[in-house]
Amino acid sequence: xxxxxxxxxxxxxxxxxxxxxxxxxxxxxxxxxxxxxxxxxxxxxxxxxxxxxxxxxxxxxxxxxxxxxxxxxxxxxxxxxxxxxxxxxxxxxxxxxxxxxxxxxxxxxxxxxxxxxxxxxxxxxxxxxxxxxxxxxxxxxxxxxxxxxxxxxxxxxxxxxxxxxxxxxxxxxxxxxxxxxxxxxxxxxxxxxxxxxxxxxxxxxxxxxxxxxxxxxxxxxxxxxxxxxxxxxxxxxxxxxxxxxxxxxxxxxxxxxxxxxxxxxxxxxxxxxxxxxxxxxxxxxxxxxxxxxxxxxxxxxxxxxxxxxxxxxxxxxxxxxxxxxxxxxxxxx
Amino acid sequence: xxxxxxxxxxxxxxxxxxxxxxxxxxxxxxxxxxxxxxxxxxxxxxxxxxxxxxxxxxxxxxxxxxxxxxxxxxxxxxxxxxxxxxxxxxxxxxxxxxxxxxxxxxxxxxxxxxxxxxxxxxxxxxxxxxxxxxxxxxxxxxxxxxxxxxxxxxxxxxxxxxxxxxxxxxxxxxxxxxxxxxxxxxxxxxxxxxxxxxxxxxxxxxxxxxxxxxxxxxxxxxxxxxxxxxxxxxxxxxxxxxxxxxxxxxxxxxxxxxxxxxxxxxxxxxxxxxxxxxxxxxxxxxxxxxxxxxxxxxxxxxxxxxxxxxxxxxxxxxxxxxxxxxxxxxxxx
DNA sequence: ATGAAAGCGCTAACAC
DNA sequence: GTGTTAGCGCTTTCAT
Numbered sequence: 001x002x003x004x005x006x007x008x009x010x011x012x013x014x015x016x017x018x019x020x021x022x023x024x025x026x027x028x029x030x031x032x033x034x035x036x037x038x039x040x041x042x043x044x045x046x047x048x049x050x051x052x053x054x055x056x057x058x059x060x061x062x063x064x065x066x067x068x069x070x071x072x073x074x075x076x077x078x079x080x081x082x083x084x085x086x087x088x089x090x091x092x093x094x095x096x097x098x099x100x101x102x103x104x105x106x107x108x109x110x111x112x113x114x115x116x117x118x119x120x121x122x123x124x125x126x127x128x129x130x131x132x133x134x135x136x137x138x139x140x141x142x143x144x145x146x147x148x149x150x151x152x153x154x155x156x157x158x159x160x161x162x163x164x165x166x167x168x169x170x171x172x173x174x175x176x177x178x179x180x181x182x183x184x185x186x187x188x189x190x191x192x193x194x195x196x197x198x199x200x201x202x203x204x205x206x207x208x209x210x211x212x213x214x215x216x217x218x219x220x221x222x223x224x225x226x227x228x229x230x231x232x233x234x235x236x237x238x239x240x241x242x243x244x245x246x247x248x249x250x251x252x253x254x255x256x257x258x259x260x261x262x263x264x265x266x267x268x269x270x271x272x273x274x275x276x277x278x279x280x281x282x283x284x285x286x287x288x289x290x291x292x293x294x295x296x297x298x299x300x301x302x303x304x305x306x307x308x309x310x311x312x313x314x315x316x317x318x319x320x321x322x323x324x325x326x327x328x329x330x331x332x333x
Numbered sequence: 334x335x336x337x338x339x340x341x342x343x344x345x346x347x348x349x350x351x352x353x354x355x356x357x358x359x360x361x362x363x364x365x366x367x368x369x370x371x372x373x374x375x376x377x378x379x380x381x382x383x384x385x386x387x388x389x390x391x392x393x394x395x396x397x398x399x400x401x402x403x404x405x406x407x408x409x410x411x412x413x414x415x416x417x418x419x420x421x422x423x424x425x426x427x428x429x430x431x432x433x434x435x436x437x438x439x440x441x442x443x444x445x446x447x448x449x450x451x452x453x454x455x456x457x458x459x460x461x462x463x464x465x466x467x468x469x470x471x472x473x474x475x476x477x478x479x480x481x482x483x484x485x486x487x488x489x490x491x492x493x494x495x496x497x498x499x500x501x502x503x504x505x506x507x508x509x510x511x512x513x514x515x516x517x518x519x520x521x522x523x524x525x526x527x528x529x530x531x532x533x534x535x536x537x538x539x540x541x542x543x544x545x546x547x548x549x550x551x552x553x554x555x556x557x558x559x560x561x562x563x564x565x566x567x568x569x570x571x572x573x574x575x576x577x578x579x580x581x582x583x584x585x586x587x588x589x590x591x592x593x594x595x596x597x598x599x600x601x602x603x604x605x606x607x608x609x610x611x612x613x614x615x616x617x618x619x620x621x622x623x624x625x626x627x628x629x630x631x632x633x634x635x636x637x638x639x640x641x642x643x644x645x646x647x648x649x650x651x652x653x654x655x656x657x658x659x660x661x662x663x664x665x666x
Numbered sequence: 667a668t669g670a671a672a673g674c675g676c677t678a679a680c681a682c
Numbered sequence: 683g684t685g686t687t688a689g690c691g692c693t694t695t696c697a698t
Binding site: 346347348349350353359360361362365384386387388389390 | 686
């Protein structure tokens with residue numbers, strides 16, 4: 001491996017000078033610079049970034065902690081983050097937490113030791129303790145899908161309650177008269193807000209009952225399970241708003257298996273807008289979050305903070321929008 | 334940040350001693366050790382891994398270069414790699430290449446500069462030049478889905494031709510009398526081998542024609558497009574073997590749109606075995622690669638090489654197996 | 667404008 | 683057993 005000394009020797013200058021041309025910092029004679037650059041090319045020299053990191057305390061690497069990269073929502077998010085990071089010459093470390101807080105904690109330790117420049121946290125549970133740790137150690141942090149006003153970190157998320165209302169309104173417009181909700185885990189603010197949106201739209205209506213709300217754990221299996229419970233008590237159900245697309249897919253499968261036609265007998269609307277919503281038959285109507293945008297903005301802002309182009313925290317709430325496909329349809333009723 | 338000096342001072346020993354207890358290397362008095370450990374705990378000291386990397390030339394980080402993390406095949410692979418890496422206390426950098434060789438090249442440069450310990454290459458095109466670069470610089474490399482015997486790198490892949498035969502045999506067993514193949518890009522060895530497997534099974538049969546082979550670019554859109562071409566010339570088609578699941582999904586959508594029933598009129602078999610094959614309706618029969626196992630083995634072997642537990646290259650060919658679901662069915666014929 | 671030298675935090679001879 | 687010291691490759695004062 002060729003080092004800065006080799007270049008210095010070969011160019012007949014000191015390492016300091018080479019360093020200056022490398023970093024375009026401080027004065028350096030144009031001719032000297034030209035010569036140094038020439039040598040750099042000849043020797044195909046590239047500075048060792050570990051050595052650089054040791055002095056600069058910057059690694060040009062950010063990390064992303066998420067529950068599971070196999071979940072299409074998070075893989076899209078990760079893709080956005082990596083694209084953006086690359087455009088700023090940053091590198092991205094991916095961490096699958098499975099929502100286990102011991103794992104999150106251990107990641108944070110390791111990442112900190114590795115001098116990671118910042119973290120995007122898309123896993124569900126960031127403990128108060130971990131947050132404080134990161135603030136104390138000045139590790140820039142962007143949290144996705146959390147309640148605002150945490151202090152010490154930026155937050156980016158979608159308007160979940162509003163999106164949920166969009167979904168319910170759409171089902172109502174489609175002529176549904178009894179709409180259930182398959183809810184995500186209520187520890188998650190996103191799930192909670194989507195449920196809240198649903199409630200606001202349906203509470204007080206004659207047909208509404210608490211038993212129309214069933215948990216689905218944000219998973220395919222959960223979505224399937226929810227259908228059993230739902231149809232048993234509400235055979236007259238004609239609309240379902242699933243708290244995310246994964247559960248909607250599960251619901252779709254279960255309904256199909258039970259011989260219930262979607263959208264003819266039951267209309268179904270998901271949430272998230274993952275690409276795979278188009279894989280199903282019928283294709284899934286859903287409330288789309290601007291997933292890619294969330295990731296891109298998170299990365300951009302995080303890197304701005306790392307590079308001290310800003311010291312402001314942000315607190316963004318992005319709009320959702322309905323993508324109408326085939327799993328909902330106006331009923332002739 | 335607390336350093337090794339702080340610990341040394343506080344414990345009344347030299348940094349060398351602290352380093353010794355940290356690395357369990359060399360002799361150190363049990364009582365001294367106890368005291369040092371105590372101080373480490375008190376000060377909540379953790380060694381700075383950047384500094385360590387500078388001397389050890391090891392970062393405890395591997396990289397994975399893949400086309401697109403949003404492709405479910407690669408996200409499963411990535412998940413396996415990260416799980417395995419974590420169990421060995423390694424960290425994983427993800428790089429989306431979009432199969433662009435300039436991008437691959439630039440990643441390799443950056444990763445090398447960052448002292449990455451090794452690379453798992455799951456992107457399609459690894460140029461001879463890049464390979465040599467990595468060999469020359471002693472960067473351990475595991476390549477997925479490439480022809481064997483490259484030298485200088487380990488290769489892991491599935492038995493593609495054999496898998497393809499499994500698929501065609503299954504369609505034949507299901508009673509299909511005219512089976513088409515939607516092929517992936519022939520620059521990719523995987524696509525080429527799958528086509529070869531198909532050919533071996535069908536060439537010489539009375540119904541076989543070259544026009545039964547159409548390109549589908551390993552993408553959903555490609556799968557859709559292929560169907561148009563196919564049905565126009567072969568309205569009597571009754572079986573399709575798609576070179577990957579993404580194309581199979583596209584084919585399924587197109588067939589559905591054209592009112593062709595699967596599997597009643599046409600049986601369809603994919604390749605890969607990505608989880609999302611269960612999202613479709615009907616669920617997709619497919620030849621499954623042991624995706625997770627490929628990733629896990631790749632990571633394990635790579636890390637073994639990094640840690641010099643072995644200096645052997647491997648050249649693995651893993652078995653595929655048929656997962657029979659609903660998109661193929663015995664025809665009453 | 668350029669160079670000498672002191673770190674960054676840690677490891678590994680080598681000496682005692 | 684433990685300490686001293688010279689790096690690892692680079693950046694950054696501080697002289698000159």
